[in-house]
Amino acid sequence: MTAQKHVQPKNEGEGSRTAARQYNEAAKKFAQSGKVDKAAKDAERAIEGDEAKELKRAEDKGRVHAAPHEQKREI
Numbered sequence: 098m099t100a101q102k103h104v105q106p107k108n109e110g111e112g113s114r115t116a117a118r119q120y121n122e123a124a125k126k127f128a129q130s131g132k133v134d135k136a137a138k139d140a141e142r143a144i145e146g147d148e149a150k151e152l153k154r155a156e157d158k159g160r161v162h163a164a165p166h167e168q169k170r171e172i
Contacts, residue, residue, distance in 0.1 A: 144152055160168045
């Protein structure tokens with residue numbers, strides 16, 4: 098019987114190529130899925146509808162952690 102080693106994944110740091118590749122692959126898959134228009138329309142309804150205040154509060158909460166020059170930037 099062989100002993101199994103617990104191999105720590107390589108820490109790639111903040112510029113993780115593995116994570117970037119996984120994100121890019123998922124984004125490409127979604128873009129090619131044909132679901133983009135529906136997702137965009139759903140998002141538009143959310144920001145213009147009943148969820149608007151809740152979404153704005155969440156955005157403001159997230160901006161607290163942003164760099165000062167990004168805190169007031171409009172998307």
